[in-house]
Amino acid sequence: MVRVASVGFVTTDPLAPLLALAEVGPAVDRARERVDQALRHRALRRHGGQVAAEISLRSAVASAALEGYEYEREAVRAGTVTDPVLQGALRVAGALPGLADLWTRAPRQVLAKVHVLAARGALPEQELGRPVADPATGARLDALAGLLTGGTKVSPLVLAAVVHGELLALRPFAGPSGVVARAAARLTLISTGFDPRGLVAVDVGHEERSPEYVGAAGAFATGTPDGVRSWLRHYATAVEVGAEQVTLVGDEVLAAA
Numbered sequence: 001m002v003r004v005a006s007v008g009f010v011t012t013d014p015l016a017p018l019l020a021l022a023e024v025g026p027a028v029d030r031a032r033e034r035v036d037q038a039l040r041h042r043a044l045r046r047h048g049g050q051v052a053a054e055i056s057l058r059s060a061v062a063s064a065a066l067e068g069y070e071y072e073r074e075a076v077r078a079g080t081v082t083d084p085v086l087q088g089a090l091r092v093a094g095a096l097p098g099l100a101d102l103w104t105r106a107p108r109q110v111l112a113k114v115h116v117l118a119a120r121g122a123l124p125e126q127e128l129g130r131p132v133a134d135p136a137t138g139a140r141l142d143a144l145a146g147l148l149t150g151g152t153k154v155s156p157l158v159l160a161a162v163v164h165g166e167l168l169a170l171r172p173f174a175g176p177s178g179v180v181a182r183a184a185a186r187l188t189l190i191s192t193g194f195d196p197r198g199l200v201a202v203d204v205g206h207e208e209r210s211p212e213y214v215g216a217a218g219a220f221a222t223g224t225p226d227g228v229r230s231w232l233r234h235y236a237t238a239v240e241v242g243a244e245q246v247t248l249v250g251d252e253v254l255a256a257a
Helices: 016-020 024-038 043-066 073-077 084-103 107-119 135-151 156-170 177-191 202-208 210-221 225-256
Strands: none
Touching: 016 024, 016 156, 024 156, 024 225, 043 073, 043 084, 043 177, 043 202, 043 210, 043 225, 084 107, 084 177, 107 135, 107 177, 135 156, 156 177, 156 210, 156 225, 177 202, 202 210, 202 225, 210 225
């Protein structure tokens, strides 16, 4: 896990010190405000399903692109892209709402399910849903599961960022493990009520700022206060971009109605 103790605080909540890092608290508050504003868009009253479907598509395309499989959104929409990683990202995006309730009760079980969805066709069948056989990785997954099942009361955005960064650093599954990490973070936002309908296209935010995403993820993996701060700031910005997608898609849907 991220070495929170190195931040220099003592607390019963292992993630609470992260909000004391410079600029993190205000960044989290701004992202929260942008999400709340976006989720009040009037298109969601009558066209919520249409908005959600488009957000799901955009999120899947962005997640696949971050994994190195970049395709034009319209080609994906038309059904002409058969790449297994892209198809896996689409399956994962579509499954998130149905997995959210189980996420905070059995996160390791859900991670295995997400990996099966993400990696089908990209890996041999016997590797699907199986984390790497490494005791240290298993221990860190257990610690992460402990946070998700009640081990912290920190902001859902901070928890999602830690889940995302930790899974990117660990790479506990073979194949498109980044797709799994991004899905886990979105599940955290959904299951905690931060984004209950899964409408915030945070993966689009990561993809639009992909050099920063890669650099900040690497910084987080160092476990230093500056590295963790860099990642949390990036994550909050990506959430803001994801909220803007709700507004953009909502406006498009209303214009076409």
